[in-house]
Amino acid sequence: MSAPGMPSESPRRAAALRLLALAGAIGAGLGLQQLLAARLGAIEALARDDVLAARAELAGLLRVVGALVFGATAAAGVSMLLACRRALEAERFPPPGLWSVGAVRIATGPRARRLARVGMALAVALVALSAAGGGMMWMLGARLLACRAGAG
Numbered sequence: 104m105s106a107p108g109m110p111s112e113s114p115r116r117a118a119a120l121r122l123l124a125l126a127g128a129i130g131a132g133l134g135l136q137q138l139l140a141a142r143l144g145a146i147e148a149l150a151r152d153d154v155l156a157a158r159a160e161l162a163g164l165l166r167v168v169g170a171l172v173f174g175a176t177a178a179a180g181v182s183m184l185l186a187c188r189r190a191l192e193a194e195r196f197p198p199p200g201l202w203s204v205g206a207v208r209i210a211t212g213p214r215a216r217r218l219a220r221v222g223m224a225l226a227v228a229l230v231a232l233s234a235a236g237g238g239m240m241w242m243l244g245a246r247l248l249a250c251r252a253g254a255g
């Protein structure tokens with residue numbers, strides 16, 4: 104069942120969009136992995152000469168990567184939360200917008216409200232866990248900076 108006034112999307116187009124998004128994510132991940140490996144190699148070379156400077160570099164890298172990764176997952180959680188709030192108000196799940204791309208079924212009424220509430224709970228959990236993960240990475244970087252064992 105589709106909402107009135109909404110053009111239905113072809114299954115091939117939806118599958119193509121999903122595959123394109125997946126290919127983009129894989130490509131970005133592989134590219135970033137190569138950059139990270141090169142940076143870690145440079146830090147390892149620096150550790151042979153100056154352990155404290157290498158620890159400072161690694162701590163900074165952990166903080167930046169942690170902030171980017173967990174910041175992105177928190178942003179996805181906030182986006183989910185807002186979409187589910189719109190779905191709750193409209194009594195339509197998923198609501199129109201980015202989160203409904205490729206939706207095969209659209210729920211309305213009480214089922215949509217229940218799905219929206221579950222989605223909101225999952226979104227809040229994602230944001231909270233992302234904040235916890237980001238905080239842990241930040242603290243790990245701080246502990247690494249504070250550690251002087253074996254230096255010198």
